[in-house]
Amino acid sequence: MTQTDSRVHLKDYKTKELQWDKFATARSIPRRMLPEGPLTGQMCPTARQPLYHHPLMQAVGQEALDHLLIHTTYKYMSDISHVEMDTVNQISLKIVNNTLPFSFSEDIQHDALAIIVDESYHAYVARDFMRQVIERSGVKPVTMPVKTVLSEAIAHGKSVLPENLHEVFELVGVCVGENTLTKELLHLTGDRSMNPVVHQVIEDHVRDESRHAVFFTHILKLMWSALDEPSRSAIGPLLPEFILNYFKPDPQYERDVLRSLQVPEHHIDRILGETFAPMPLEELWPRIPIIGHVMGVLKQSGVLENGKTADAFRRIKLLN
Secondary structure, three states, X not given: OOOOOHHHHOOOOOOOHHHHHHHOHHHHOOOOOOOOOXXXXXXXXXXXXXXXXXXXXXXXXXXXXXXXXXXXXXXXXXXXXXXXXXXXXXXXXXXXXXXXXXXXXHHHHHHHHHHXXXXXXXXXXXXXXXXXXXXXXXXXXXXXXXXXXXHHHHHHHHHOOOHHHHXXXXXXXXXXXXXXXXXXXXXXXXXXXXXXXXXXXXXXXXXXXXXXXXXXXXXXXXXXXXXXXXXXXXXXXHHHHHHHHHOOOOHHHXXXXXXXXXXXXXXXXXXXXXXXXXXXXXXHHHHOOOXXXXXXXXXXXXXXXXXXXXXXXXXXXXXX
C-alpha cells in the first residue's frame, strides 16, 4: 500500500466551513423538548419495527405494541450515539491528526474536525432525547448493546486483513456507513405518523448527515485512488460480506425487549424465527432499497472497477 500519494491532495477540494457555520445543527438549532402532556404519535414508525405486525404481537395489546416502538426508539438513539462517538469520530480524529496511511489536505482535515463536532452533538441529542422519553413514558430500557452492526461489521473485516490495512478498512466502512445513515434518515423524514419531536430530531440529523455523506464519498474516492492494486484486491472482495453483516438484524436485543413485555418464550421463538427467517439474496435485496445507494457510492468511488471486488459482488447478486 502506498504510504502517501499526491492524488489525495486534489486541489479541487475546498473546505466547506462556511456551509458548516451556517447550517450545522450544533450552531443553529435549539434543544428539542417533548411538550407537557401525553406523548402523541408513534415514537418510531411501525415500518422500522418488523415485529410490530406479527400476528402474535398484534394479540398482546396496544400498550405492549407502543412500548415495543419506544424500545425501538431507544435502540435507534443508542446506536446513533455509539456509531457517532465510537466509530465515526474515531476515524475522523485520525484524519484530523494525519495518523492514517494517507496525508490528507489541510482543508479535508479541517472539515473532519467539524464533523467531530457535529457527531458529538448528535450523540448528545440522541442521549438527551432518550432521557426525556424514559422520564415521560416510564418505560425503562433493557440492556443496550455497546457494539453496533457497523462496528461489528468493521471488526469482522479487520480480523481477516493484515494489520497495515486495518485503518484503511475502518475508513471504508465509515464511508459506507455514513451514506447509509443519510438515506435511512431521509426515508424516516417522510413518515408523518411519528411523534413531532422525534420527527424534528431526525430532520435536524439529516441536515448534517447530508453534508457528511458528500464528505465521506469524496474521501472514499480519494483513498481508493491512492491504494495500490494488491491493497484494493485485499479489501474490495471483503465488502460484500461487510454489507451482509451491516444489514443483518439483531435478534438478541429484540428477544430481550419481548421478554421485558412478558411475551411467552415459545411465542418469542416463533415471532423471531418467522420475522427474521433466512431468505435467498434475490429476495433480500429488494427489501433493503438503500442497498442501491450503497452500490452507487461504491461505483462512483471507483471501488467496483477492481475485478476481484466486482466478482465478489456478483456472487451475492448485487452486480450482474
